[in-house]
Amino acid sequence: MKNKLNVVCEILNYNDAETVFRLVDKIKDFPVFNSILIVDNDSPDNSFSKLLNRYYNNNKIVVNKTAKNGGYGYGNNYGIKYAYEKLNADYVLLANPDVSFSNEMVQKLLNEMVKKNAAIVAGTQRINGIPIRTPAWKIPTAMQWTLIETKLWKYAAKKYYYDPSLFELPDLQVECVHGAMFLLDPYKFLDVDGYDEEMFLFGEETVLGYKLKSKGYTSFLLNNVYYDHEGSTSIKKSFNSSIKQDQITHQSKLIYMKNYLHINKLELMLNKSIFNFVILKKKLKDKINATKGR
Structure with a gap:
């Protein structure tokens, strides 16, 4: 064509x-x-x-x-x-x-x-x-x-x-x-x-x-x-922290769930709690790795 x-x-x-x-x-x-x-x-x-x-x-x-x-x-x-x-x-x-x-x-x-x-x-x-x-x-x-x-x-x-x-x-x-x-x-x-x-x-x-x-x-x-x-490449120049990238991703997912799927407040809180746990786990892992590297 x-x-x-x-x-x-x-x-x-x-x-x-x-x-x-x-x-x-x-x-x-x-x-x-x-x-x-x-x-x-x-x-x-x-x-x-x-x-x-x-x-x-x-x-x-x-x-x-x-x-x-x-x-x-x-x-x-x-x-x-x-x-x-x-x-x-x-x-x-x-x-x-x-x-x-x-x-x-x-x-x-x-x-x-x-x-x-x-x-x-x-x-x-x-x-x-x-x-x-x-x-x-x-x-x-x-x-x-x-x-x-x-x-x-x-x-x-x-x-x-x-x-x-x-x-x-x-x-x-x-x-x-x-x-x-x-x-x-x-x-x-x-x-x-x-x-x-x-x-x-x-x-x-x-x-x-x-x-x-x-x-x-x-x-x-x-x-x-x-x-x-x-x-x-471009994203990493602005957000080189994987945790920061995850936090932004989670914010986007919650917008989708609230504004498009229209899930109720309890479901929203549950998903938000899971995201917070994922971030906490990564922060603890990074802290442990940093301590081992000293």
């Missing part, structure tokens, strides 16, 4: 201009893209000026900036809305700065998107050259999303994850995909109000999957099409 569609690649930056440079310099000549939109999420490290200075004379690359750092969802909602309303995008490839992919890979996503009239089409993520075990998952219940972080994770995983044999199929209709990179229909994305901006970081893909499915939109995973992910 010849690409006559307007495809925009949207990259969200926060304090990570050097990683953005590496990605953009690799993809700026990809024929599949009409434009590359870089959105700086109000970085305090002068990223916006660096990005502007680097690409000011390139008509294919647009550099923009949010008014505040409202988190991952806020920044990407801004970028996707800009791509749709200002750049007239038919489709938007949302890409983290620390991913790597080919023009051919994006074209395959685009072919599938048009064929299936999907809201989202994703490829399979690889880390260190190895495909991840769970490239997609189902919309979880409150208890499944809580227990997945405990020693009872295997019980939750039986219903939360797809059977691994399904990832051997060429393509698979799924409910949720990883947010590091996927192609989306901006009309459908904005029709469900995009990412939940109450969720600052982590867990936002699951809520997006919930919202799209609730509206009757579909998402697909291509199992034999790959992109590489450096393993949350």
